[in-house]
Amino acid sequence: MAGPSKSLVLDPALQKYYELNANRYKYWKWTPRHAWLSFVYMGLIPGVLTYIAYKTEGKYEFRGKRRGDTIQEW
Known part of the structure; x- marks a missing residue:
């Protein structure tokens, strides 16, 4: 039978975790670590990755190379 079971026992620890996860915004606050x-x-x-991307813009060419050619353009 596909109905709800009366013998189903839910784990209280999991129920507490689910409630905490659903209401996380109520318990969160800014700290120096956060x-x-x-x-x-x-x-x-993102700033470091953007800096690296701009510094290497156009420096490497991966298409149209033959065996033995370098990937550096300048």
Whole structure:
């Protein structure tokens, strides 16, 4: 039978985890650690990757090369 079972016992630890995960925004607050991690992941890492991308713009050519040719253009 496909109906709800009366003998189903839910794990209280999992239920607590599900409730905490659904209401995470109620328990979260800014701390120095959260501020630093947010800066690193939203500012520092994209900034470094953007800098590297602009510094190597047009330097490497991967198409149209033959065996033995270098991939550096300049």
